[in-house]
Amino acid sequence: MDYFWQQTDFPNFQFKVDDFISQIQEFATEFGEVNGLFVNVSEEDKSELLLQVVLSEAIKTSEIEGEYFSRADVMSSLQKQLGILDAPIVSKDKRAQAISTLMLQVRKDYQQSFSLAMLKEWHRTLMKFDKTVKEGEWRSSTEPMQIISGRTRKIEVYFDAPPSTELVNLLTRFEKWYRHFPYHEIGQIGRAMLRSALVHLYFETLHPFEDGNGLIGRALAEKALAETLEKPILVSLSKKIEENKQAYYETLKQAQRKQDVSDWLRYFFTILIGAQKEVKETVLYVVEKALFFKRYNHQLNERQTKVLQKMTEKGKSGFEGGMTAKKYISITKTSKATATRDLQFLFEIGALIRAGDGRNVKYHLNWTLFS
CATH class of the missing domain: 1.10.10.10 (Winged helix-like DNA-binding domain superfamily/Winged helix DNA-binding domain)
Structure with missing residues (x-):
């Protein structure tokens, strides 16, 4: 079966905006409620919220790729970088430090204009301590880039990525597509959701690096959402994705085989809505926790x-x-x-x-x- 990147008009994504109005409205409601709650959160508690959400994203985006880090290792690294701890970083796990740094870098870069140089910098950050990969470099091997799963005797090929010889041209088109993303007519929130969903699909289709594409692709989805909404957001997409990784990979697999991306958008918007609802619960918990200690601290x-x-x-x-x-x-x-x-x-x-x-x-x- 041909992949949609092989078609001459790629990436001519096909869908009907009207099919997703209810999901856009639901996300808008959740997003508004989170922002309303966040206004009443103290600066100290805002730092804790940021820590908890970024911690969740760092751990879960790694778990999707089969990497498991100690929560304490990732937390200590994040606390140090956020200035919450004065002591040296306790974690000796360099990969945990790298993923923590990347998560914070993505948040810092949300207003920065997207560029291929930014992607390379993110990759250098992520792969800084991995000597098996050329950090910050597009893949160059002439061997096919296949995304596979399963055991040795039962391997399933999810997807064949474009050959490395075509990457420079495809990535140049990708950068132009991102910077000139259309659909202004559906409103800021709808456009942000659409941009986030499609940029992730587009990036994962190109699979430009030897390793780390999943992590960077999900980070890019977060950047697209925040950049289009023009504000940093509290959301852990990977936590919701990781709850059912099989559905994620299967929907992605099917989306890479046809120009109609309706099923992918429906899936990804569901993830966005679920992630925003979880953030709302986290904000409510932090507010309740603050009230808890305010009531009892003096005793x-x-x-x-x-x-x-x-x-x-x-x-x-x-x-x-x-x-x-x-x-x-x-x-x-x-x-x-x-x-x-x-x-x-x-x-x-x-x-x-x-x-x-x-x-x-x-x-x-x-x-x-x-x-």
């Missing part, structure tokens, strides 16, 4: 504050299995008697809810006053 000692902060890092559910005296001792390096007394106090003031009794007693965060 807490240093140990109790440290434990509650650890619990809230895990979200509303707190620690898996709840907080116990044993976990409290491990975190605070205190005695069992002190741990038991501290936890009892947190229960009495309403910061924690107690479940079970005796040796099986466990404590959970009490959010009922803020729901």
